[in-house]
Amino acid sequence: MAKRIIEVKDVVTRFGDRTVHDHISLHVDAGEIYGFLGPSGCGKSTLMREIILLEPLQEGMIRIFGEDICGLDHDEAQALRRRWGVLFQSNALFTSLSVAENVSVMLKEYTTLSARLIDEIVALKLDIVGLKQGDGLLYPSQISGGMKKKAALARALALDPELLFLDEPTSGLDPISAREFDALILKLRDMLQLSIVMVTHDLASIEGTLDRMAIIDERRIAAEGTLEEVREVDSPFIRTFFGGELT
């Protein structure tokens, strides 16, 4: 059996008197690309934020790299955070830093490597996400939306994480760039042996990249598994979402 890199068990999330998650359980295996799917507002981003320690876990259990995220002290949480990279939906690049500085910021903060080696690490990361070397000198305001996504991805990869979280990575990209981005993600997974968790709405990206997925609907997991398995499940959301292709 593959190693479980994330385990979510009986998670309950409430905001005020509204329940967003009602006993949600799922798991992500090492090396797979896993998707969170579901209608808008079903709590995909919230679940992701709980896993990456941005939102406190209210009830239930989440294990990541085998460690229970409840009862971590500050140092343990910091050490854990360095083992994953996050690509935010709005990129969240630091606008006052150049692309290269955005990538190197964590290297400069958390390591004492020489400046020359850091420059080489930055160049490698820019290269593997498909940016040109000269792009590193530009500022976020000077590059296109697709390039920003790539730059943010390069930043998320700065410390060679084992796990990558992507929040709607292809939204806001044109279809061609979106497919390129999917291909990039697959390439990086093989190159760096990454595990990837992503929130997505993009059907083509679901078909093209995801190994397994969980569909969150009506506060619960409506279905979990590969695309074929999920399509078999009878639920209103799945019927409308995979619409035409469900026969």
Add this chain to the structure above:
Amino acid sequence: MARFEMKASSRELELICSGLWDVHHLSGLQERLAEAVYSARRKQVVFDLENIVRFDTAAGLMLWRLRRQLKSRGIAMQIRNAAEDTGRILEMTRTHGHPDAVYSVKNYGPLESLGRFSVSVVHDFIGILGFIGHTFAILAAIVIGLRPMRMKEFLYQINESAIKALWIIALTMFLVGVVVAYQSAVQLRTYGANIFIVDMLGISILRELSPMLTAIIVAGRSGSAFAAQIGVMKLTEEIDAMRTMGFDLYAFLVVPRLLALIVMMPILIFFADMFGLLGGMVVAHTELDITPMMFMERFEQAVKLKHFWVGLIKGPFFAVLIASIGIYRGLAVKNDTESIGINTTRSVVEAIFIVIICDALFSIVFTRLGF
């Protein structure tokens, strides 16, 4: 930790590597490895990577760097027994690496920095002059009826920049009146010249203190608000959106703010005069036994009306300076968050500085003219 053991034979040096070779454990490793190799004085080095637990791209790049370094000294380097993952990373870092990459930021020398700074000061000065000129051209067009006045924006700005500042101006000037009167009271009493406190307070507050302090408060409140607000609008592309809708930037953003300050500044100064004198009057009464009646009487005799007008007339000039610098700074914001902070700070510092210079010029001019 990233570890290595040395095993030297007659011809070659073998380095048995083990442990975590990743970005967090690499610091100084390249130097230590190079030193070990140099001290062994062999022409051939073999890295045995079999026992490495974790090997990431940073370690891969480091090894290729080391290889280039050794090669330049005529030492050949070989890698042996790399596990599948390690081999993959080594291959990837070799094909995707860029040994000559330099992203370090250039640091200018002191002379070059000074030169760049001087050029930017001149550039800013010309920019602000041009901006004020353009604004007045638009203002003139509004006055002669060529362009409509945005009444709603104008009234909103009057409320935001002036009415809401009344409180803080009143309080500040009252306290300044108290402090100035209190300090002078001690001196005047020793000379028995109690009543002259009225002359002193009247002239200094009306002529200098209240226009100056009002300008400083308005620069701190409204000048910075203009810069920050317009700066954020630029950042969020709101300004661009307005342009595409055909809305004139000057009519919507610049003129209402400028006009609001021009109109309201004299009123604020008048308000400041009253509270400053009130503070002085209170102290004169308690410290020097000058009743408010006596204060008023003396005021009428000793303080000429011209002092009041001199103070008031400065208002619109200060208003133009503060508003133009604030708005100009807002429009100077570039597409990053840091430049909002820089420009907001600058708007306040520059406005206060220019206001003080302008005030000094007024002093000279008015004295020469005999006011």
